[in-house]
Amino acid sequence: MKLALSLTARLTLLFVLVSSSVLIGLGWLLNAAVERHFIEMDRGLLEGKVEVLERLLASPPQAGEIQALDDAVIDMFRSDPELKIFVQTVGGSLILAPPDLPFPEQAIDRQRVDQADMIFSWRNGGSRYRGLATTMQTALPDLAPLLVVVAINIDHHERFMARYGRTLSVFIPVAAFLSGLLGWWAARRGLSPLHLLQERAASVTASQLDRRLPEESVPRELKGLARELNRMLIRLEEAFRRLSNFSSDLAHEMRTPVSNLLTQTQVALSRSRTEGEYQETLASNAEELDRLSRMIADMLFLARAENGLSLPSIEEIRLHDEIADLLEFYDALADEAGVRLQASGRAVVRGNRLMLRRALSNLLSNAIRHAGQGGQGGQGCEGGEAGEVRIDLAEESAVVSLIVENSGDPIPPEVIPMIFDRFYRAESDRPRHEGATGGLGLGLAITQAIVHAHGGHVSVTSGRAGASFRVTLPSGKSGGNGVRESDAPKNLANRP
Amino acid sequence: MKVLIVEDERKTGQYLQQGLTEAGYTVDLSPDGVEGLHLALTESYDLMLLDVMLPGMDGWQVLETLRRNGRDMPILLLTAKDQVEDRVRGLDLGADDYLIKPFAFSELLARVRTLLRRGRTEPEPTTLRVADLELDRLGHRATRGGERIDLTAKEFALLELFMRRQGEVLPRSLIASQVWDMNFDSDTNVVEVAVRRLRRKVDEPFERRLIRTVRGMGYVMEDEPEA
Secondary structure, eight states, X not given: OOOOOOHHHHHHHHHHHHHHHHHHHHHHHHHHHHHHHHHHHHHHHHXXXXXXXXXXXXXXXXXXXXXXXXXXXXXXXTTOTTOEEEEXXXXXXXXXXXXXXXXXXXXXXXXXXXXXXXXXXXXXXTEEEEEEEEEEOOSOTTTOSEEEEEEEEOHHHHHHHHHHHHHHHHHHHHHHHHHHHHHHHHHHHHHHHHHHHHHHHHTOOGGGTTOOOOSSSSOHHHHHHHHHHHHHHHHHHHHHHHHHHHHHHHHHHHHHHHHHHHHHHHXXXXXXXXXXXXXXXXXXXXXXXXXXXXXXXXXHHHHHHHTOOOBSOOEXXXXXXXXXXXXXXXXXXXXXXXXXXXXXXXXXXXXXXXXXXXXXXXXXXHHHHHXXXXXXXXXXXXXXXXXXXXXXXXXXXXXXXXXXXXXXXXXXXXXXGXXXXXXXXXXXXXXSSTTSOOOOSOHHHHHHHHHHHTTOEEXXXXXXXXXXXXXXXXXXXXXXXXXXXXXXXXXXXXXO | OEEEEEOSSHHHHHHHHHHHHHTTOEEEEESSHHHHHHHHHHSXXXXXXXXXXXXXXXXXXXXXXXXXXXXOSOEEEEESOOOHHHHHHHHXXXXXXXXXXXXXXXXXXXXXXXXXXXXXXXXOOSEEEETTEXXXXXXXXXXXXXXXXXXXXXXXXXXXXXXXXXXXXXXXXXXHHHHHOOOSOOOTHHHHHHHHHHXXXXXXXXXXXXXXXXXXXXXXXXXXXXX
């Protein structure tokens, strides 16, 4: 299990870790420096003594007399009782040694001493000594060269270092603890804006989705977070608004036909009527019910699309062929509405044939309806030619674009963001007579859902006249990126 | 022609029974899977309408048992669940067709007739006739009372559909699907316009009208005076 430490605890721990490792490093560094300093100091001292001794040995008081040399040395260093002097001949016999300290045979590396002076330290009894070993020529011919070791007791250095170590071992934990305390305080202070964010976020509920986090009053590091959270809230609010609008729209859309059906049926039943009248009522009911049933099927389709449509089967689709079929289908209708249909271009995509057909069919149906209306509006058009719908296909750098342009009244700018919403209908699209096969207001929403499922995009622009719907889809040649074939396919057609 | 309906929703079952009886079939109705299976195994039926969600034994099990026991009459599944997995499963288990509720009765009737026709392998005649209207499928010619009628390719296909299935009420969605291959709820105005144009050529110049609108259901071609 992963331990979830609070941010404050994490920061405090980090403070402690950082400060103690810095202090320990520093202590070690100082320790090494002091140690080196002591060595240098001792070396200076010992070298001075060696120099004196060298001079003495160069001109011994009485040649051949070792005892005389001994006395001369003792004489010379009488004022310095701590100094220990060893003199050894090549043969290995000590001709001079202090009475209270054995010769440190083990600590001396003779080969090194032959090359240069050697400074070293060793322990004897409870004390530590530092010595300088060197070879010396002497006027006593049978003894040369002599190995000379000059040493001093360095216990006071040792004591100093031990004291220093003790001080550090107390100081470092205390300092670490103090910095932890400071760190905890700093972390709490530093993180207090998070608490503010938390409080604000807690106050956002479904009924108060308009609440926003304070972007200005939080530190710079949290501004990004607050801004992204606010954007998320905006998206949520938008989605939530659409959803609740949708529910109320749905209720409204269903209520009107259901109440019509109910009234009509009850009126028909209120007294006995002729067979023709009953037939009329039932036929009218059937039409209304057919509309409702189509609406339910479309709604189910869209509800499923909300969760992401997956395409049941994917194949290569030549859009120009599909469009040719659709134009044939709509030919008579367009002709009656006085709308001329034109198509140009070629493109291939990968997708589900039935769904793409449905998406394009809705776009075309919409375009024909509006092109026809624009003409009837009598705005700058004459003769029998009321309007036209143009379809252009193009394929460019792995993107297929399909544009459906229609003449007719422009779409007001304030309406454009809503045009793909469910149940949105232009005023002119509202069914003029109930029961007619007027648009359900779901066609463009379905088109959008299908295009999105194919990894595409649909948008609309409208200028001074007419409207232009643009669909972009990944090209079929690029291997069909963005189109996912489902392993658990969903049905998309209303009818098999 | 004997049809068995297995449907637990009482009202739906009764209406289906009434509708199919009036269309000229002998209809048995069973409200649950176990009884339905028993009837299907003991009696002989030409077609079965099977609801998927049933008490006792669901439609899948009934279907599977029937096919395992060698009953090969056409079976049309009815369901409220519109899922491709369900449809695939149904067809895998041996169902012949699949209808999603709510469906139009005219749609159901059209499917039932198609399924019943499928069994028989009589060759379709090259010339279709309704009253004095004649359609030569090979020569792509339509004449009425000896007079040649000029039709576009789609008008010809539409007329052929009407004549092949004379006396049957064809729902608009079925027409869109059969003539234009639009297998989804499309703009049904298109079918209305197409039928209106066909009438203008086939019916209007003549005294007797053959294509009749059945309000709320679709269109039918028949050589009978209107009621």
